[in-house]
Amino acid sequence: MFLHAFQSHVKQHFPFLTENTRLLATVSGGIDSIVLVHLCVATGLDIGIGHCNFKLRGEESDADALFVKELASKFEIPFHETSFDTYAYAKKHTLSTQMAARDLRYAWFKEVVASEAYDYILTAHHRNDSVETFLINATRGTGIEGLTGIPAVSGQVLRLLLPFSRKQIHQYATENTITWREDSSNASDAYVRNAMRHHVLPALEIIRPDATDRIEDTMTHLQQSVALLETYTKELKERYFYPLNSLTGPSAICLDISKLKQHPNPKEVLYVLYKDYGFTSWIDIYQLVEAQSGKQLFSGTHRLLKDRTSLQLYEHRKEERNKTTSFEILNSEGIFQGEYGKIEIKIQEEAIPTTPNQISVDREALHFPLIIRHWEAGDYFYPTGMEGKKKVNKYFKDEKLSLVAKENTWLLCDQKGIIWILGHRADRRYSAHEHTKKRLKITYSI
Incomplete structure (x- = not known):
């Protein structure tokens, strides 16, 4: 029984959710988020509903908002809603519409959590979403972390449906006569995720019917590898990093270049040491080791400087530099x-x-x-x-x-x-x- 499996999963993997825990469920009106609300109510979780109207589909978007509001009224649970000019935001920040919508909704959800005293945000990501993310990242070119799927817990965000498939969710909705809204944009192949969902994954399942299961196994193995790599990375940082404290300037994290070169895989070591600091151009970082003193690279948050025999890592906060000279x-x-x-x-x-x-x-x-x-x-x-x-x-x-x-x-x-x-x-x-x-x-x- 799907409800029982959901309740067992929550009890086993989210034991910190008690009767006093307040949860904000992010609900679009689609089948996944609507089923999530029904499951949470049936389980006795204390939830409220948050809905974002991105104004991307005209009257259809407004109808989604009304539908979700009526659902909250039916279950007598708190309802929070907002709307955005998503196109304008995307243009201003040079983002795709999807990325703009993502940034807007998560920023707003966090505001609601803070103002209304919720403890966590619930999203309705499920097993198929995680597999699609694996395929998307694999085709974009990614590090090992990009192939581990969607995490069940990410800060305040919880994903209770992650072990369950789209088929299971659909079957539960049908058996319990649950109604939902269909987003017409889901039928378009203009979005990479939709194209993966409509064509790539079905093609893989024709070649290998258990493709989804095997991809999920692969993600599990990669998650284990990432955990092992994190342990090794910690050891590498302890071995290679040392602090530089200055009386007249900011402190730095330093790396002795001669010591790095003694490692049989210096490029790989550089990657794991600096990947968490926002750098993306790894060829430039590899070349920095042999560059002349004074050469430097910048990420959005940090600055990496070649200084004679070392690499020095500084926090890079331009806005903190007062204009007074x-x-x-x-x-x-x-x-x-x-x-x-x-x-x-x-x-x-x-x-x-x-x-x-x-x-x-x-x-x-x-x-x-x-x-x-x-x-x-x-x-x-x-x-x-x-x-x-x-x-x-x-x-x-x-x-x-x-x-x-x-x-x-x-x-x-x-x-x-x-x-x-x-x-x-x-x-x-x-x-x-x-x-x-x-x-x-x-x-x-x-």
Whole structure:
């Protein structure tokens, strides 16, 4: 009995669903989501219904919304609905209509979950959907994860129907005189999934009647392989990654290139190490290993930099970079904070040792206002402990600062020159000495 099989599956694989768990079922009006609602009600799950009208099929879309609303009323369960201008959204974000609809509905479902205190989102994906996803991804070219089908649990999203076939769902609906809405767009082969459903999978089943079962077996084996690979990937990260912590810039995750090259499969190691950071052009990453220092690649979330003998991975958040390029300090004492970090200036009676984050300067040598800014081409200073002057860029090179570290290093200047490369070397022209009448202690921290 299908209902009993569904209830047993929920009990065995979703034991965290209790009588106090609130579930938002995403219901289009089609047979899969309508049967899901009936099964949940019969099982005693506490559900509400969420429906999105994408305005893609005119009056047909409006009729779907009314049908789902009446179903919620019949079962006396909460009903939530919204509508979108899907075409406009797709055009604005350069997406296919299907991808636009997907983004819109999941964003809205999450909003409803948060505002109405639901615990999980239910979707009606079933066994055939997972097999179709396998075929679609196989023809697109994908990593092993793309061949594992649709997961039963993905964050707050639960898929209770995943073990059951379209045929089982249809049979249950027929036996229980359940009515549903037919989406006319499902008959079109314009969508890849529909073409797979109408032609590819039926052709495979002619050649091999148990094709769906065997594909499902393959996905299970691949899921096991992925689990094993995840364990090995964790070991690889522990073996090859090491942290780079900086006083003057963002932290990085580093990889020693010479150590990587000792592995018999360095390209494969690079793939598993960096695949979770949004990179997709693997040829470019492989070439980065042999590229000159300073070469870098970007994903939507991260930045990968070749720096001499290592690869350095940084979070890439352009929006966090303030457009302000310089800051003024008008007073000779106080605490000053900004994008650059924190600077504290106070009078110091006794001589103090100079460190990367602490210097002592002669107040009379300073020409206010002080300026905090990034370095510029042509900048030079007179480093303490050295003869003559030095270009800041040459200092960075000698100190082996990476491109990212340079970008995140600030200079403390007055109206005549550089007082201090913050977190690094000070300019000796401003240093306090034995004849200094008024010492200022300047400390810096991020």
